[in-house]
Structures are given as C-alpha cells and as structure tokens.
Amino acid sequence: MDMLIGYSLYAISLLTVGGIYAILALGLNIQWGYAGLFNVGIAGFAAIGAYTFALMTTAPSSYHFGGLDLPLPLAIFCAMILSGLVAFFIGLICIRLRSDYLAISTIGIAEIIKLFLKNETELTNGPRGINKIPRVWEHLTEERFYTKSPMSWFNDAQGWEQFFDSLPIWWWQPFFCATILLIVYVIYKLLETAQRSPWGRMMTAIRENENAAHAAGKDVTRRRIEAFVIGAMVMGLAGAVLSQHLRLIDPTNTFDPSKMTFLVWVMLIAGGSGNNRGAIFGAFLVWTIWSASEIFINSGLHIFGEMISSMDISLLKTRAGYLRMVVIGLLLQYILQKYPDGIMPESRPVPSGIKL
Amino acid sequence: MWETFGFEFVNFYLIPGLVLGCIYALGAIGITLTFSILRFANFAHGEVMMIGGYFTWTAMVLSNDLFGIPLHPIIAAIPAVMLAIALFILVDRYFYKPFRSAPAIRVVMASFGMMLVIRSFVQAVWGPNQLTFVPGIAKPNELVKNLTASVDMMILVPNKHFWIIAGTIVIMLALSWLLTKTKIGKGMRAVSDSPELAKVSGIDVEVIVKATWCVGGFCAVAAGVFLAMDLQMLETTMGFRMLLPMFAAAILGGIGRPFGAVVGGLVIGLAEELSVYPWLGDGSLISPGYKTGVAFTIMVIMLVVRPSGLFKGRLF
C-alpha cells in the first residue's frame, strides 16, 4: 500500500511538473508555432511571473518587499500582466528585425531580469530568494488562510487544524496536480479556438508568407507583437504556478536561463511546433524522460558505488547530470534534423513548396 | 590632479576597460564573421571560447605534470586553437550544415542546443567548479610603474594586461592582412557581401565557411585564454557571460564588419567599466551588479536607433 502510494505520488509529481512545462510549451507555441518568433528568454518571463506571484502572496516578510498576502488568483493575473508588459517592450524593439535579433534580445532580457532579481535585494531578497510561497490547496493548511474569510466562515481555527491533521500529509498533491492539468486544458482550449479564429488564420498566413500578408494589408508587426505578448503572458502564468510548486525560488538556480529555456524548446520541437496537442505531449514526454533518466542514472551509480566502495558517488552524480544534458542536447539536434515537424506535426495541410 | 582623479580613473577603470574591451573584441570578430558569412547568430560561440580556455589549461597542466615544463598560456593556447577549430568544423559539419538551405532560425536553434551541449560536456569532463588558471597575485610591471612614477603619473599594469593588449593588436593586424591581402580573406568578404553572387562567381563557399570557422575559432580561443589570464581562473559559465556583450559589440560595430566589432568590443568593455566610475559624487554611476546590463542596454539602443550598426553593417 505504501509502495502504491509512493508510486502514485511519483506519477502525480511527474504530471505536476510536466503540466507546468506544458503551460510553458503552450506559451512558446503561440510565439514560435503560430508566429515564428524565436524566444530564448523563456526563463526570464517565467521568473517575472514567479516573482510577481511570490511577492504578492507571501506573508509579510522582513527579507523582501511585501509579502502582500493578496488572493492567489489576483496574483496570478498580475503575474501574467507584468510578463506581458515586458514582452510588449521587447516586441516593440525587435519584432521587425530578423529572428536572430529577437533571439539575442530575449536571451538578454532574461539576463537582465536575473540581474534585477539578484541585485534588488530590498525587493527580492537577492540571491537568497523567496521562501514559503503559498501553494494552491496546500496553502489552506496555513494559519493565515484558514483564520481568514472565506475559510473562517465554515470552521474555526482549531476545527480546521483537526481537519487537516486527519488527512494524509500528501492530500493536497492530487488536487494541486489536477489544478495544473485543468489550467493546461483551459489554455489548450483557448488556443485551439484562437487558432481557428480569423486571428489564428491570419497568424498562419503571416508566418507562411509575410510579404503576401503584408501586401494584403495585414498589420504584420502588430499581430506578431500580439502573439509574443500572449505567449509571454502564458509563460508568466507558468512561472506563477512553478513558484507554487517549488515554494522557494531564487534568481540563479530556479531560472537557469539555459536549462529551463532549453528544455521547453526540446519539448515543443519534439512534440510538434504549431500543434498545441503536440506541445503538451512533448512536455510530458520530455519531462518524463528527463526525470526518469535522473533516477536511472542515480540508481545506476549507486550500484556502481557499492561495487567500488572507495568511489565518491556524489561527484559522479553531478558529472552524470551534466552528461545527461549533453545527451538531451544531442537528442534535440537529432529531432531537429530527422523530425523537424515533431512527433505530432501541425495537422493543417501545408501547401507544397513552402518550407517553414 | 593625477592623484585625485587620474590615478584611480586610469588604473582602475580605463585600463581594465580596455582589457575587457580587447577580449570582447576578439570574441565579437568570430560572431560577426559567422553572422555575415553563414547568416546566423551563433549562440555556441561563447562556449567555444570557454572550452578553448579549458583546453589551454589542460595543455599547461599536462606539460607541467608529464614533462615538468611550465608553459606560458599563450604557448599552451596553440594546441587549444587547433582543437577548438576542429570542434567548430565538426559542429558545423554535423549540426549546422544540414540546415544550410533551411530557414536561418533552424540553425540558430541548433547553435542554441550546441551551446548547452558544449557547456554540459565541459562540466561533465572538467567539473562544474572554478579552476585556477594562473596562480598568485598579478603584480604591476615594475618598469612601467617606475617610469611613470618618475613623471608623477604612476600607472600600474600587470604583465598579463600587456600580453592581452599586445596580443589583440597583433591578431588585429594579422586579421587585417588576411582580409585585404589574401585570396581566402577577400573571398570571405565576398561571401559576406553576397553568398548568392559568390556562388555564381565560382567561389567554393564551403571552403570559405571552413576558413571562417578557423578565423572565428582562433579569435575565440584567444579571447577565452585572455579572459582566463585576466581573471586567472576558469569557469564553465564564462562563455555564456561573454555572449551578450559579444553580440552587442558585433551589432554595435555592424554585422559583417570585423573592425566594427573591434570598435564595438572596446566601446562595450570601456562602457562596462566606466559605468561604475563615480562620475556623479561618491557612489558609482550604476550599481556594479548591473555592469553586465550595460552591454544589453547599448545593444537595445542600437537596435532602436541604428540596427545596422556604427559602420553600416548588414541588416537581416
């Protein structure tokens, strides 16, 4: 029984993090799949969302600005808005230039965001990061939530304490996971609708033949900025959810610009850019491979370490982690070359002679 | 005047700025050449710079341990240059070349992937921690110190800075000779001007591409080794940290303008160091933590005001 719970919880955590990456991949799909915009600053937009959420929802703290102790949905909304605003600013500058410049600028903005988070210690507690970020569902067990309305309407503090004590310690995990999956589903539905709307068809037209779309009187730059901003808002949302999952965020490790950005790209490309279902599938697939390979390598190293007792496994473990990165990187190269359209290619028929 | 203003300004801001500028300049040369000749922003460039530093370190350690001969970093950089060029050419052959006729963004993506592959590889092989490149404290050159002190303008320059500045000047001259006097160099400029015309003029573009990787690899390793000499240590993230300033320098100078990239590199290096000089009152102009943001700011301003760069480079 315990083992079953253990496995289920592992599966739930896979789905949870996979779901968060799926949100990121969907956001990227709006930018890349719909509009052909190359964003390598995903971690930066996620960080904006995460920090906005964290600062707005944590309990007041002497280490950083706030926390403002505001309702969670409001914080998520603000996270999206702020992320979108930053994207709008970058979009205004770079979208009319070729994709390379946008790539350079987005990687730059991710760096600037990191610098800001690191240096504005008054606001963000600098490199030490923000702790005790409320996690949806689990946050109900915190005193500051159950003593306040609306929870206080139903039960008093003691009653709530007893109630939560009666639940297994992991009770919130399935709920948290389900919430994330619900968010993924809602975004997916919205994006599917958008893609089939005149707006979505225009995006496709622009991506496939910019000049023709331009000649047809479409405001190409404006549409692209729209896609860029909407994608960044979704990434901001993902950041907000990620900060809940982690509960502790810091500028350098959590939002390692290259690792997070890179994983999301692998997910979207592997799943099939332009296809929302592909993006979601790619996210879960790659996250499972990524996470399972860690367990696999570590247990392998353990067996290895037991055979050779003098071996320092911890050193090998970090090294093996980097090798894993090398392998994933080469996997991306392989997919890029052999399956440029991913596992689930965009379903819409593409006229021949046009390469995307 | 010198004591109150000049001494500090020159020794602690201007000279370090120049040194940093030289390093950026060398890196930016490779970026601007690949951008204009192969038509894409190579995100893996900083990592080749970094791995060049690690190769050099390894050559120094091997020579010392096996033969008891301590090598100067510049000597040890010779095999490192060859390895880095080989790496560039291999990466090009297997990861970039398949995308030659595909939309440029595919190869940018591939280079973004290679950036991580190379860095992770270095972290797996050499470990993620800092390595000491040259031990000890760099003392200022005595001769220069005494000479300048005798005219009441004491300048403190460690030898490593002389190496870096002199090395950059030599490489610059060699590059200028290559690009204006040799067939392959002129061919590189031709392909940079127009790859299509180059092809129908009978120029073997793939040969030019290889030459570009050679020049880019050489300059990248030089930049990496100079950076390691300056910092006296190696870090796996140093290539990535250089990437943004190098892109900024290349854009500032104008894509496809190697000497523009040099000017751009010097401007960015100086701007970064001088931005923390206390221009107004006591505190530094901007918080030192934001120093690396200077390059980005300059780049963004450039992209808004004049995306083709100071020297009217190509705009894609």
Place this chain on the structure above:
Amino acid sequence: MSKLTALEITNLHAGYGETEILKGINISVEPSQTVAIIGPNGAGKSTVIKSVLGLLNVISGSISMNGVDIVGIAPDKAVRQGISYVPQTHNVFPNLSVTENLEMGAWTRKYGIAERIDEMFDLFPDLKTKRNKIAGSLSGGQRQMVAMAKALMVEAKIMLLDEPTAGLSPKFQAQIFKTVKKINENGIPILLVEQNAKQALEIADKGYVLVDGANKVEGTGQDLINDRNVARMFLGSKD
C-alpha cells in the same frame, strides 16, 4: 570542334519547387553568336538563364554546353566549366574594390589573373581609374561594367547576361550594348535576356520571343525587328 553548339537547350521544363515556369523551351546558341531572349514580364526569360546555371529545379529536358550535358550542375561548378554569368541585380560585391571584384571573378582561375584584369580595364576603360574604389560607391552603369568584367574573368565558353541594361540611363545602355557586341566579337558566344528588345535584337544574331514559358517566335535579330507582331507586342510599347 567548332561545329558543336555552344549552348543547346532542348524541351526544357523548369521552375521553382514544383511550380513549372518553363514549359518546353528550345534555344540554341551557336559558337560566336549573340542570342537575345525577349518577352513580356513573367515569360520566364531569366528562368532560362537560371536553369542553365543550376540555380533552380530542372524538371525535364536537356541543357548541353559544347555537347556536354550540364543539367543540374552546381553553380560554382558551372562557372568552372566556363559559364560566365552576370545576374540582373546584386551582381557586384559592394564592399570590395573594383579590382577585388575582378579577383573574385577569377576565383577558379589559376594563372594570368593580373593580365586578365588589365585586359578588362582595356575593355572597360571607365573602370581603370576606379580600380581601388569600393564597388558599392560606383554608379549603376559602372557597377554593371564591373559585373560584366568580373564575369569575364573566367575562361568563358559562353556568357549569360540577365537584363544588363535594366535601370540604366540611355547613354549607359548604348555603351553596354556596344561592349556586349565587342565581347562577342572576341569570340565569346552570348545569351542575352533583355527588356530593351529593340536594341538587343539589333546586336543579336538570333532572337527568341518567349511568352508564358514557351517559345513564341524565333528568327534573326533583324527578322524579329521587322516582324509586325513582335513589333506591336514589344518594340512599340517600349518606353
């Protein structure tokens, strides 16, 4: 040897990707001839030249140069084979000096480059004083001369010119046609695509009128000038 046709295009179908632009073209250039291709916009005139160079997809048909099949040849190989090509636009390296442009034209040439450059300056005396100027700083007509000189740096077996006078002033147009004639008199067969139909036909030994990717009329230059249909279609409406 000289019996072989310099360039023989038979039943050529070609286009971009799968879009067929040329639908069965026949053109032949005899040694020492100047052949002009004229026709309305979109008739596929430039496409013919690009097919010869291997710049686009040949679907079927044959192209041979001096009896050797060259279908699908890579552009740089085509130049090595002695095809001298002047594109319509972007035909010089703007940031290279005039001399450097000529040197780039001689990329495949092993020896005699300096002599050939001198010959080119004799052929295009205007360029001589500009030899160290950056090509991008020259006037349109001068750039066209650089482009032609650059293309002639190879040991040319045939020269392909894609609208060499487009966008030039009448003075330069006349000069370019005169030079084309001179090049031809030096023994290089020329295939010329032109909008300025009348002037092109005047110097051409033979002319082809292409319409909608197919041969419409052919004949000697003078015949075509005198042809009423051709005259109505192209020569009268010329600006």
